[in-house]
Amino acid sequence: MTGQISFPRQYARTQRFTLGAPRAFTVSPDGTRVVFLRSRSGTDRANLLWVRDLESGQERIAADPAALLGGASEELSAEERARRERSREGSAGVVGYAVDEAVELAAFALSGRLFTAELRAGTARELPVPGPVVDPRPSPDGRRVAYVAGGALRVVDADGAGDRALAAPGGGESENADGVTYGLAEFIAAEEMDRSRGFWWSPDSERLLVARVDESPVQRWWIADPANPDREPQEVAYPAAGTPNADVRLLLIGLDGSRTEVEWDRAAYPYLARVHWSPAGPPLLLVQARDQRGQLYLTVDTETGRTRMLHADEDPVWLDLFPGVPAWTPDGRLVRIADEGGARVLVVGARPLTGPQLHVRAVLDVSQADILISASAGPEASDPAIGEIHVHRVNELGTERLSEGQGVHSAVRSGTVSVLSSATLGASGATARVLSDGKSVATITSYAEQPVLTARARLTEAGTRRIPCAVLLPTDYREDKGPLPVLMDPYGGPHGQRVVAAHNPHLTSQWFADQGFAVVVADGRGTPGRSPAWEKGVMNDFAGATLDDQVEALQGLAGNHPLDLSRVAIRGWSYGGYLAALAVLRRPDVFHAGVAGAPVTDFRLYDTHYTERYLGHPDEQGKVYAANSLVTDEGLSGAAETHRPLMIIHGLADDNVVAAHTLRLSSALLAAGRPHEVLPLSGVTHMTPQEQVAENLLLLQVAFLKRSLGMA
Structure with a gap:
């Protein structure tokens, strides 16, 4: 290795060889574009927002943080630092983005400022709004962007006009602003429930479901910096085992100023684990008991805020949470993952569609024709397939494995176009192939560095x-x-x-x-x-x-x-x-x-x-x-x-x-x-x-x- 960088140095410099690798894929519904994040090299921490045009085969930059910030270094708010710590995000630049339904408009935050990108035109602009901005998300119709700033949920028109607060701490007659936020996930949700967001647009873009979090019941801890005794300790609301959690409520808030609280038995089911709102049905909630041995799937009446139980789960040990569920099928059936008969299965409506040959891990996409899932070998699989995770297509007729070869695979999909990410034992990094009707039409280039050693596991x-x-x-x-x-x-x-x-x-x-x-x-x-x-x-x-x-x-x-x-x-x-x-x-x-x-x-x-x-x-x-x-x-x-x-x-x-x-x-x-x-x-x-x-x-x-x- 003379003259070559050492592995420890390379491993640290490349952030475990993640820099330069494409990630966070989104496929447009019309099947013409793939949006993703990637930095310019295997040692560059700053992610850019990219668009791959599938018709021309060209990749273009939709947003370059260096240009948008005029070369200035990033400044992160306390809320943004906390979000990145919860998600174990160590890179910089555009670390996350959200899009409208047509995948025409993207919104993201840089240095606490709000930016949008026109994904067809490849242009980006800043919207002048109060900051620091956290988690901006366009409405499905692309006309507005909702975001959080100062603990308030705000909305602004996509052209930068009409900025206003929809819900703010201290905004109610009896509300104490101390410890209250709107539109943010509380510590427990972000760290343990894999719920990193706190607001959800309605399909018609006229209302939002908004989490109201009151952390005043949570005990305070102080994290000091002993190396700098002149600095005040950081105050952290930390819900340690056996102590009170944050009080989490859910509100229906209209752009017209209407405000309705969503009602469920929060004393029995205090954890708001999942929220899903799609055109296929009313809003879906998954709420858990504190001991996590019981949970309810609820639908929300958007006129009154009342909820109706759709399904209840109980387990004598505990109930797990899974990515991608609950969800609706286009014809209005509930999609969930459940432990039944000693196996972890996909259930649609009242019917399990997989058996003990598969151990279902996530729902990746739901369409009229099928459901895309991630799964490993189940307890009754003929081949244990040690360490393998595959993408499967499931419908009423059966299950078909889409990924090939020994490896770890995942996918995102819209319509007939999908991006299949695959990592294998024999090669460094992962490949990201774009498939149309199951046929490979493009590969998203990775700029990640090749390690100076080869793992032989x-x-x-x-x-x-x-x-x-x-x-x-x-x-x-x-x-x-x-x-x-x-x-x-x-x-x-x-x-x-x-x-x-x-x-x-x-x-x-x-x-x-x-x-x-x-x-x-x-x-x-x-x-x-x-x-x-x-x-x-x-x-x-x-x-x-x-x-x-x-x-x-x-x-x-x-x-x-x-x-x-x-x-x-x-x-x-x-x-x-x-x-x-x-x-x-x-x-x-x-x-x-x-x-x-x-x-x-x-x-x-x-x-x-x-x-x-x-x-x-x-x-x-x-x-x-x-x-x-x-x-x-x-x-x-x-x-x-x-x-x-x-x-x-x-x-x-x-x-x-x-x-x-x-x-x-x-x-x-x-x-x-x-x-x-x-x-x-x-x-x-x-x-x-x-x-x-x-x-x-x-x-x-x-x-x-x-x-x-x-x-x-």
């Missing part, structure tokens, strides 16, 4: 539970070299599938392997993509189930892989950080060193929607919380007397897994006389987008692991 299963695993050995490994020190490299918990049939997700593991390790990535119980029972096998038992499966995977692989079980380390971030610390504390007979990044060490400090789904309410499940904690007396009582080296890493600006997790663990370990190292990262959030920080974190981890395992 072998996907397999291990143990009696057939745990999905990826094994990576050094690039130059030969069998005569004998067994290697092992590095377990999991996420290992809910929402985080690491064993995937794609190249780039395994690059960091391959780099660690090239430092002299046999790297094992294991997706045990709790991880997504296999079956409902697999995901729900961690109920009340993070500490037992997820750790047991890491041990089982390691020992199951040892028989036919060169693993030196006398030298085993484990590393991870977030839930993986929790798992790494748990491993060296509870199972030092198996794990000899650990690196825990941003670990959740006390689940009473984590948020309501996530934590209570898996562990219940802490007031009712105190023993469960204590047993799964790393810092309580009961949690530490499970720690063995043998002490193993542990490095704990945490960003001090993290507002998701706050630094108190690491500080409390360090204090508990110190009180117990257990040696450990703490690496605080000043100014770093739950992401580590800073180039130098991301690079040096990898180097420091390798040095610690080699030192701890006695490697030369």
Whole structure:
């Protein structure tokens, strides 16, 4: 690699090889245009808005942030920084956009200013409105743009005239403006429910459904910057497990000033999880009970605001939320994803259209002819297809797989035109092909850099539970070299599938392997993509189930892989950080060193929607919380007397897994006389987008692991 950039530097500089790759595709209903985001190179953070004309084959820039801002650097409002942190967005420029129904007009925010782009003409302009602007969205007819500024939902004509507030904090006679916003998703919705928006246009462009969020009931935390003691701490409304959530209501607001509150039993179903409003039917809501064991699909009477229950779900463990549902078919049937008969299936109306051969993950598009879904192999699939995710076409006649080859695939579609994104084990990055009537008509070019190394992940299963695993050995490994020190490299918990049939997700593991390790990535119980029972096998038992499966995977692989079980380390971030610390504390007979990044060490400090789904309410499940904690007396009582080296890493600006997790663990370990190292990262959030920080974190981890395992 002489004269070549190092992998850690390249990995950081390219933001995990995402820069320069096209994303956020939209297909116009007439099938003539594909709109997308992409930066100019694999190291350029600033995304531009692009249009691919399918008739001429040309790509053109619809919006260039540098030109629109006159070369000035971006300035982000607190609300926009929070939105990007919730979505783990580390790039710059146009990071998101919304379009009208015809995909003629796009709206987006830059530096808190509102811009629109005429997608046919390829011209962009700024609309002079109050800021900072958050989440602008054109009306379906393209005549207006709604947006949020200062906690108020506002609307402006597409030509920049007629700007006004439709709903503002303090606007009502009895409303206290403190903590109230209109049109924004609350922390819980954005972080845990995958609902990043807070307002929805009516199909006729005359009204909007608007979330009114009152955060005054939520406890306040303060996140300080110890490296700059002259700065005031940041106040954060953080709904920790067992504490009050924000009060969320939904209003129907007309452009004529009318205002009607949507009514449902908010005491029994406080979580507003999904909102869908399309021409195929009345507005659809999905609301959840706080324990997430019950949820209702509701339709809204747009004249009175009253709701009617269309369907109710109950589950003794918990109910998951899925992308793309609920929705209407064009003929007015409810589309949902449900756990039935041990499988996760697509249900249209009252009829399941898929069976246990598929594990449905998302609805991608609904048309008159069929429904496009994303799915992995189900519990009764003839081929486990480890780590594969495919696009399927489903209708009353059956199911047809549209994506080909071992890989991870997704799609967006409008009419007969779709964009199919595919990543495989054998090639870096992903390809984005445009299909018309199933035939490839174009490829959207990616400017992402090629990694300086090649990941050689072998996907397999291990143990009696057939745990999905990826094994990576050094690039130059030969069998005569004998067994290697092992590095377990999991996420290992809910929402985080690491064993995937794609190249780039395994690059960091391959780099660690090239430092002299046999790297094992294991997706045990709790991880997504296999079956409902697999995901729900961690109920009340993070500490037992997820750790047991890491041990089982390691020992199951040892028989036919060169693993030196006398030298085993484990590393991870977030839930993986929790798992790494748990491993060296509870199972030092198996794990000899650990690196825990941003670990959740006390689940009473984590948020309501996530934590209570898996562990219940802490007031009712105190023993469960204590047993799964790393810092309580009961949690530490499970720690063995043998002490193993542990490095704990945490960003001090993290507002998701706050630094108190690491500080409390360090204090508990110190009180117990257990040696450990703490690496605080000043100014770093739950992401580590800073180039130098991301690079040096990898180097420091390798040095610690080699030192701890006695490697030369």
